[in-house]
Amino acid sequence: MGDRETRCNAGGQFMDRGRMNQNGVVQPLLTDLYQITMAYAYWKSGKTDDHSVFDLFFRSNPFHGEFTIFAGLDECLRFLESFHYSESDIEYLRRTLPEGTENEFFDYLGDLTAKDVTLHAIDEGTVAFPRVPIIKVEGPLIIAQLLETTLLTLVNYASLMATNAARYRMVAGKHVNLLEFGLRRAQGPDGGLSASKYSYTGGFDGTSNVLAGKLFNIPVKGTHAHAYITSFSGIEELKARLLKHKLTAGVTGDLLELAIKYRQKLSTVLNVSMEESSEGELAAMVSYAIAFPDGFMALVDTYDVKRSGLLNFCAVALALNDLGYQAVGIRIDSGDLAYLSCLARETFERVAERFKVQWFNKLTIVASNDINEETILSLNEQGHKIDCFGIGTHLVTCQRQPALGCVYKLVEINGQPRIKLSQDVEKVTMPGHKNAYRLYSSDGHALIDLLQKVSETPPEVGQKVLCRHPFQESKRAYVIPSRVEPLYKIYWQNGKITQKLPTLELVREKVQKSLKTLRNDHKRTLNPTPYKVSVSDNLYNFIHDLWLQNAPIGELS
């Protein structure tokens, strides 16, 4: 079979272009069939090269929030770079499209690349808002159309995940570590990989997912599971007990013996009966400490945090101390996390004082049981001593809203605007090729996003600009921006990526920077203030004229 590496390097499942890696399933056939049937119909109708503009945008922010983090751009660009139907793709399409489909169409598809489209986008990691396109694709109708589903797939979950992670970061505060632990509950193997990647983008500090660590260079973290603890039933099972002193050469100690000695002392100090605590747990912790004397982090809730886990942990940690090592901390995976974390902190402080081991005060407390935004808020309210949250299911599946509704709409063709009407005003698209600007106040906060026709002059610093609600006539405001930020850059043109793309690390920083420009009331969890998205007077009139032209006059009967 050969080594997997060879296959990878031969261009297999992951393509590394010196940036991030991409899953090999991202290919032109990762799309809806109707894109291909439409392509054929465009081709048959001679509309192949009609110059089109598509907007990719969402209509509402997820999680009852008022902001969204845009992510997935890097993957979109790599998809454009590699866009090409393989021979077997074409062969599959031949078998799949109706019999009469002309051969020349397949030849046409076989030669198709994304070189004729131009992709404009806001920067990855930027805060984005409903109805302001985050990506605009411009170019021949057929190829611009063929990109739709894959671009949506790459942006929707990435942005949802980054937004979710950013929200966790906000409620947890800056000083708490956040780890993504969700692989086993993710939606498919790549759901897990994407979750790891974009939760890091959104502000997490690491993941338990080793492959994500390898592919995206994200810090990976983890200690052990309950199974490790339960795999030992008593100290007699311990085959290795000796540990070399960290600093003093030639000195070796019996870690078990030391731990047993401390356990006895601690039993009095902590007022816990030794008989009630588990010897299997003690054995497991000793063995784990021997394997990772410098990184000893133990799960303490397998039997009972108070009556067993903390006692055994402290005993082993003090034993390690005798041999020159410092333990890292504990993980609690069940029970009342507020209470147990305070109990643990108090225990560590008592031990630090009683045994004169200062570093005990700094032991890390990790909590990891079914945590979501609300749990963290509630823990904050109750008061807790947790330094790090390990978050799984709720984070990676975005339980509160498992999909972001990005859409991809045709807004202009051959210079003519297109509007998609709907009974639901929120679903009416904004026609025409548009530009977007973010206007800032003098204190650096984002005031409003403004959409204009591309033909209009951009707003200027210090100049009054009329910003209108796109659909409600009476809602208007004059804004005098202290800073004007054009939101779009051309990221792809003439078959090439036209910007230096940031690393994942830089995108991650961008998220926090961009969030800082938002006022707190837009970001708060409870009843956040909607951020305003507006259109220029010119665009307002343009939309509404076109709307009236296209809407049939109703008739009640």
Added chain:
Amino acid sequence: MGDRETRCNAGGQFMDRGRMNQNGVVQPLLTDLYQITMAYAYWKSGKTDDHSVFDLFFRSNPFHGEFTIFAGLDECLRFLESFHYSESDIEYLRRTLPEGTENEFFDYLGDLTAKDVTLHAIDEGTVAFPRVPIIKVEGPLIIAQLLETTLLTLVNYASLMATNAARYRMVAGKHVNLLEFGLRRAQGPDGGLSASKYSYTGGFDGTSNVLAGKLFNIPVKGTHAHAYITSFSGIEELKARLLKHKLTAGVTGDLLELAIKYRQKLSTVLNVSMEESSEGELAAMVSYAIAFPDGFMALVDTYDVKRSGLLNFCAVALALNDLGYQAVGIRIDSGDLAYLSCLARETFERVAERFKVQWFNKLTIVASNDINEETILSLNEQGHKIDCFGIGTHLVTCQRQPALGCVYKLVEINGQPRIKLSQDVEKVTMPGHKNAYRLYSSDGHALIDLLQKVSETPPEVGQKVLCRHPFQESKRAYVIPSRVEPLYKIYWQNGKITQKLPTLELVREKVQKSLKTLRNDHKRTLNPTPYKVSVSDNLYNFIHDLWLQNAPIGELS
């Protein structure tokens, strides 16, 4: 770069072993770091070869239901087949584990395969219930442990998705077509692929996802989007108008001209004003019909179903009829689906009669707007004429419950049972290596699942067997089974798959067969009756003795 095919065939992103294909991200590093750190600690403690048994099971059924479809086994087995750390994996682990980690451990990992484990499982596609292990992994502790996360990832979403799809199938009934349209909203590119695959398993008829079609041989379906319709603004844009007669050689018709003629007549028959209907829509439909004269299926809600879409569709369909073709149907993507589908059906019937075109009565009506289980139930109640649902977001993200909580617990080591206690009785694991049997009534329905210790004699047909609730002492019943089904088969042993694995198609059939054995009250949407899972008297006593041995006696202070 070479052709993607070559890379694939060289063993790249998808491995085809004559069965289904597997995503290349499924590899041993797709796991939590703690599996690797535990492995090292086991290795250091000389526990590498301790004989262990792990149970993979879930604790509650998803979607407030009372059953779960087990899926993902095929992928688990292929993961076992290919389990092997590559050189770059090992190199990454060397960089990632703490400095002191011994070199020999990495050599050990480099040689590790899954050949020494045995995997028992229930058949893929079978109905499964809480606490009855769906997979049991038996073998050396270190490798059995290292498989945990990946197996969970492969089973959790697959089973969740298959279950969700099966539920949609049940509420929609047998005679409605169900198509999965969710790729764009799925959780990552592979989330979309897995969704397509496992919704097919669960009872869907096809997908819009072309790559899923290519890789898994699932029927792919689709017509066009609103963008196709709005890309035409008038009939003057139509470059191609001619269509050859299907049956009569040498005869060619002007499809536009014919359609315009019928449109005029229909305007009277359907009492719709021609001025209000969109000419752009007419042009789009004509062009689409020219591309797919035998597969004409049109989206009718871009402007107005009643005043534009249906009129234009019927005009083009009648024009096609003149040239020997039969249209397929329409898709409605917004509005009141019950009302609009009835309106459409009525319209088709009227046209069939008025124009003497019998096949108009059989036109297909597809509905596809934000549909979930409740929408279908409500449509059923209201009465509708929909033949086919295209279902996206709610299906693929499993919105009502986006994760299944399968866990993987150590239940036995070196012949000694292990129990994981918890304050929450539902979370207590059932210790020891167990067998499971499904007991059937004389009418063929599944009565109860029974767990026993492996050492016990299996229940026998016609013999009374005592089935006990695992945790509630007073809940017991005698069962006389008419059929006894042992639930487990060995699927993997001595490094080989030991069963002939079914195709996706056969697994899909199995799902429906297995569901048929369940009484309707277990399957209904509202307040379903829980299916009983029981333990033998012997296992009951075994669990409870062990529980008392391990649980500390509480102390109130």
